[in-house]
Amino acid sequence: MTKVKSNNLLTPAQAAKNLGISVATLRKYSLIVEKTTANNQYFERNSQNNRLYTQKNIENFKEMVKLSHGPKMTLETSAMQIFPAADAKIEESNGDNKKVEELQVTVAKLESENKKRELTIKELQEELNDAQKAKEQLQVELDTLKQQAQEKVQSADSHEDETIKERVNEKVSDDKKGHWWNKFMN
Structure with a gap:
């Protein structure tokens, strides 16, 4: 005063x-x-x-x-x-500042975790793309093998057909000769 x-x-x-x-x-x-x-x-x-x-x-x-x-x-x-x-108001603002800092730390942690998740997602997408490419390559190989198998089956079928034809022709020629008992019957 x-x-x-x-x-x-x-x-x-x-x-x-x-x-x-x-x-x-x-x-x-x-x-x-x-x-x-x-x-x-x-x-x-x-x-x-x-x-x-x-x-x-x-x-x-x-x-x-x-x-x-x-x-x-x-x-x-x-x-x-x-x-x-006054100091009381400063303390309140300091308390508010502490809360803001805590929130900023929390936000930073969340952003860090989000970046890690994004990297994980990116890696998984790359793995998925690689798996899809591998699947496509395997599908091409499978199609090639199916085609080759089909060609072999067709080749075997045509060879079997020829063998059957030969047997039938032999049989027919045997029939012309007649059976063995026909020799005795004539």
Whole structure:
């Protein structure tokens, strides 16, 4: 607490007049700032424990009010943007930072696992392609062997046909000669 009043420090009435607001509104703004900074002694005080304001405080209040008129902004959120946060807020943000870091580590692990899976999939696809090529080659060989077997069967069939023809011809010629008993019968 400062007991000495300086010329550059304004009383609540002077500061409120400078801002064009009531002393009660100034008190509300001051409480918001003290809550945001988590510092009840953020503003200088006189011997009666009344807040005293600097020109910088007045400018910050004007900026806070101006920001609060933006979309989805309140006096509290605009105060958070203008006034420095207290250690408690820093600790919260550090906690948030730790959570963010943990999430980033988790994301990195998941990305790593995903890359490993992609490599495994790629290797399996290559193996599948090789297996399909091998299957196609085996199919060609099988078709060739079937064709060769068919040709051998046809060749054997034609050879067997010739053998049968020869036997039939022998039989017919034997019939012309007659059977052995025909020799005795004539």
